[in-house]
Amino acid sequence: MGIKDILEKVLRKDQISTSESELYRHSRDESSHDPVLPDVVCFPESTEDIQQILHIANEQAVAVTAYGFGSGLEGQVIPMEKGISLNLERMNQVIEFSPEDMTVTVEPGITRTMLNEKINKYGLQFPIDPGADATIGGMAATNASGTTAVRYGSMRDCILDLEVVLADGRVIHTGTKAKKTSSGYSLTGLFTGSEGTLGIITKITLKLFGIPEYLIAARCTFPTVEECAEGAYAVLANDISITRMELVDDTSIKTVNAYGDYTFPEQHSLFFEFAGTKDTVDAQVAVVKELMEDIGCDNWAVATTTKERHELWRARHEMAYAFQHQQGISYFITDVCVPISKLSVIIHYTRELMDGYHIHGGILGHVGDGNFHTFLTFEKENEEEKSKVLEVTEKIARKAIELGGTCTGEHGVGIGKKAFQRQEHGDAVDVMKSMKQVLDPSNILNPGKIFM
């Protein structure tokens, strides 16, 4: 009896698929990692469904890989050892919304846009913004963040409680609905970012934030990347609670101008977003303008209307597309994060590598966090170019670790960053492995990820 037949004992037929198109959809994510087809795709509708599936998977020694929206960038959803792809899209409900507590409990398959649509009318938002319309479950599993991390942190900072089904079918809660806790070991932080290797997340309680009544975007340019980093530091050191602060290098600006018909000054740029009440925002903008001018910025421009602001940030978001959506082009994205003082060092290193290897690409940075991405493009199916790009991503990751940073600031380890875990974490890798061993002794949960 095949795994599909066994699953049919506990799930309805429409919760199980082995159609070619579904197997293909669940074989890959947004990255260029090689796809692997699962044997079967399941569509659980409840925590109980997942318990049943994991019981079967344990009995049959079949791998289970959770799937959210497929927008990951390190192959976390690719079922390396085939088996079951666990698609959580039907578990997409808001379970409990407490505006007065500024918390919401959701199922993992809800996307951040769906969630915000439901809560924005109460003046509340979930502001973590990884760019793609990822599911909250996927964002929790990878500890995602994005442009707003400088203000709101990463997923781990915004999760109060997780309901998790463990490999053996036990269901636990990792936290409570209280904002702070010193009770017991922090399992919330441990399961967040564990990429489906320690358990399947079935509910997530999130901190929410007020929607600021007033927003302003601004940008300026500097002759060098060092001065951009200096500018970012000045904002942080003055304890200004900026909501976004992004570095875009000159090459990236040129690319987006060409792609999107923009006319940004083609120099290294900082993009800012300020949020709050009108008075506090106006005061912040004035302070930041002065700080930037002290360092020697050019082209300070403020977008006060909603239209201008959207325009400016749309351009920033289109940077990614400008590199990605070119005919016949594939790409890998680096995601290193370093201490702020090392940012200009590693950006220079990266740009020199790209030039040396003749790789076209751009650098976009969440500069307030020391996190930046390099888009490294290659011609589709060109194995030689692809291997050059992979060589460069490796060099950048190892350099970041040497500089006291990490190989991944927000995308997670998945497949692409496994090779750097020992360099980055040393013997702590063995501690991590011992937790995996204790919680999933048969290694059924997303095998082949995080660890070599």
Add this chain to the structure above:
Amino acid sequence: MGIKDILEKVLRKDQISTSESELYRHSRDESSHDPVLPDVVCFPESTEDIQQILHIANEQAVAVTAYGFGSGLEGQVIPMEKGISLNLERMNQVIEFSPEDMTVTVEPGITRTMLNEKINKYGLQFPIDPGADATIGGMAATNASGTTAVRYGSMRDCILDLEVVLADGRVIHTGTKAKKTSSGYSLTGLFTGSEGTLGIITKITLKLFGIPEYLIAARCTFPTVEECAEGAYAVLANDISITRMELVDDTSIKTVNAYGDYTFPEQHSLFFEFAGTKDTVDAQVAVVKELMEDIGCDNWAVATTTKERHELWRARHEMAYAFQHQQGISYFITDVCVPISKLSVIIHYTRELMDGYHIHGGILGHVGDGNFHTFLTFEKENEEEKSKVLEVTEKIARKAIELGGTCTGEHGVGIGKKAFQRQEHGDAVDVMKSMKQVLDPSNILNPGKIFM
């Protein structure tokens, strides 16, 4: 050969003490939990010393309990199974200070005041403020926070990396110096708040924050605790980055007026602190004043000068002393944290309990976090009164958990909150225990804490 003789093989004589006064000092903390004398006190001076001590402890099956400043409130430093008290006061150095990264790496024995003295001149601060001048190691071990958590979070939010000596002597690093990471399992969060039961923290890398150029304190009163909670909610919902926001109930105000010769209006009060540049702070104060007046506050008062501001916050800090430092009086402090919407419910419940049991005490709350403390006093050596107080602390803790909260928001589990772990965490307690088992199979690290 006794444990002292064995320790003398690896430590100098002045690093080992069995003097009565040292044993006494290491038998207790600031709480009223029963003291237990260790067999011996060690004063390690390096990570290597601690590795040696743990090797001996493992061989001899002797308990090791870390000791920072002794300011804990749940008996974490009390050596329940005697053995070795590991006093970290000689490991109190700044190892690496990177103002440009806004990070610092310190040894565990440095206190937060010592640390701030070294870094304030660079315009930077470590703002977590639990009240006492605790060590950074102790604060990390209990995931401490305090009045500034509403702005800066708890220790777990501010730690980038820990160096930890595991029970078997291995030394690991749990993170990096980068501000964000999605690499591997979050061991930083796991060891933070583990109260010396999973390993001994030997280095801590902290996020630092800019010292705001301008501060304003303010206060107002409301007829009911519900309106205080409503006021706090309005501040949070408007995304105003306040640095402190404290609830003090009418009884506590009366007590501090009597104790400190203050003349605060004797009603339920909110205390605020705003920080930033002068313009942003002035704007924030104006917004909050308007929000409070909309809800119906009385007695809005602003302290603009440093002297007035210190006066106002000194009064808040003296609340604790007003209850504690009365001749012949002991006390227990509750530390529950609930969803904000449940705050007035549990505060009423608490006040009714105190009245019903005829217990004198006060309620002080980190209202922005839903965390509050009840000082429950009893006559020293009066076992009947003490057991009444313990009964009330139990009822408050269990009520908080029922309301979706936690038995401890910032003090930790130690001895006093062990009994509530199963109610709060359910089967997750077994997951926690399995991690303890895997990392400390002989249970030498702070036995008798966290778990029953």
